[in-house]
Amino acid sequence: MINCAIIGYGYWGPNLVRNFAATPNTSVHTVVDLRPERLALVSRVYPNINVTSDIDSIWSNEEIDAVIIATPVFTHYDLAKKALQAGKHVLLEKPMTDTVAHAEELISLANQHGKVLMVDHTFLYTSAVQKMKSLIESGELGDVKYFDSTRINLGLIQQDVNVLWDLAPHDISILDYLIPAKPVSVQATGVSHIHNGIENIAYLTVKYAHDFIAHFHCSWSSPVKIRMMLLGGDKKMVVFNDMEPTEKIRIYDTAHTVSTDEEKQRILVDYRVGDVFIPKLEIKEALGGMAKDFIQSIMTGSKPIASYDSGLNTIRILEAAQISIKEQGREVSL
Numbered sequence: 001m002i003n004c005a006i007i008g009y010g011y012w013g014p015n016l017v018r019n020f021a022a023t024p025n026t027s028v029h030t031v032v033d034l035r036p037e038r039l040a041l042v043s044r045v046y047p048n049i050n051v052t053s054d055i056d057s058i059w060s061n062e063e064i065d066a067v068i069i070a071t072p073v074f075t076h077y078d079l080a081k082k083a084l085q086a087g088k089h090v091l092l093e094k095p096m097t098d099t100v101a102h103a104e105e106l107i108s109l110a111n112q113h114g115k116v117l118m119v120d121h122t123f124l125y126t127s128a129v130q131k132m133k134s135l136i137e138s139g140e141l142g143d144v145k146y147f148d149s150t151r152i153n154l155g156l157i158q159q160d161v162n163v164l165w166d167l168a169p170h171d172i173s174i175l176d177y178l179i180p181a182k183p184v185s186v187q188a189t190g191v192s193h194i195h196n197g198i199e200n201i202a203y204l205t206v207k208y209a210h211d212f213i214a215h216f217h218c219s220w221s222s223p224v225k226i227r228m229m230l231l232g233g234d235k236k237m238v239v240f241n242d243m244e245p246t247e248k249i250r251i252y253d254t255a256h257t258v259s260t261d262e263e264k265q266r267i268l269v270d271y272r273v274g275d276v277f278i279p280k281l282e283i284k285e286a287l288g289g290m291a292k293d294f295i296q297s298i299m300t301g302s303k304p305i306a307s308y309d310s311g312l313n314t315i316r317i318l319e320a321a322q323i324s325i326k327e328q329g330r331e332v333s334l
């Protein structure tokens, strides 16, 4: 049995408690929050789970094997560092940390203490993303040429992080999972309409050494909610529309081919527009798969899908994007 403490019972914490409580070989031992009203709610829903606002009691409690951190991002590094130093396995909410240096330090601590350090990149465990991964790996899409993501709505304007740090970790972690090649540079622009230096609209381009390109559009200022991702191969293309209740993935047998007309010395582009296929996806809660992966990696030593590498690669892009935004879209090497 792996005994877990979950720190932070705000918006996301209850989803983690519910999923870890349902995970085999797992017990939610304690929930920690600074707000007594949130702890009272835990006790009402789960009378058998201990609650405390004394965070230090977690580090010294030998019954607790793993700590799950669902607090605001600026607290992640400090809490995870204390947990790892106390010999606990750690699952951090996304984004992993607020800087690359902090993420690297946590990774080296986890390795030093031989503990699992993982990040809740929930989307990697969805049936839709798993399907996109298998379409790439089976070669059905051909050579993948672009990734284009839009995540916009009338969102809650955060006080501590901009819209990219809030929304793009999901999409960047999906890019990192789907495309094994390493990006070489980023360019980003954004604007703060409340003039507090926290961008509410941002556009991010991630470049690679070959002719693959990724683009992200994130906004808290859109009247409509769009959660859409395009993945273009030179054989087929995929649209992932997360607003669709069931038919989230559409595979388009559509592409263009380029050839050269030697005689007339010009480039010819041929278009192929074929059928659209909607695959049946397994209906499952992604967070449950994520919780299982964390517990399994503690028990067996297996590498989780949302490993610390996934966390670090995501932060690298976000940190470089932040620099690029502040320097009016300068291309920043990774």
Ligand SMILES: NC(=O)c1ccc[n+]([C@@H]2O[C@H](COP(=O)([O-])OP(=O)(O)OC[C@H]3O[C@@H](n4cnc5c(N)ncnc54)[C@H](O)[C@@H]3O)[C@@H](O)[C@H]2O)c1
Pocket (backbone or CB within 6 Å): 007, 008, 009, 010, 011, 012, 013, 032, 033, 034, 035, 038, 055, 069, 070, 071, 072, 073, 075, 093, 094, 095, 120, 121, 122
């Ligand atoms: N994986 C996902 O899809 C997903 C979705 C939403 C949020 N998140 C992430 O979850 C984290 C929390 O977000 P949220 O929206 O739940 O925030 P929130 O502000 O609603 O909740 C955070 C909770 O942590 C508590 N807290 C803060 N500092 C603490 C400390 N030092 N010790 C104990 N408790 C403390 C607060 O009292 C609050 O109840 C963030 O990293 C966010 O990005 C992930």
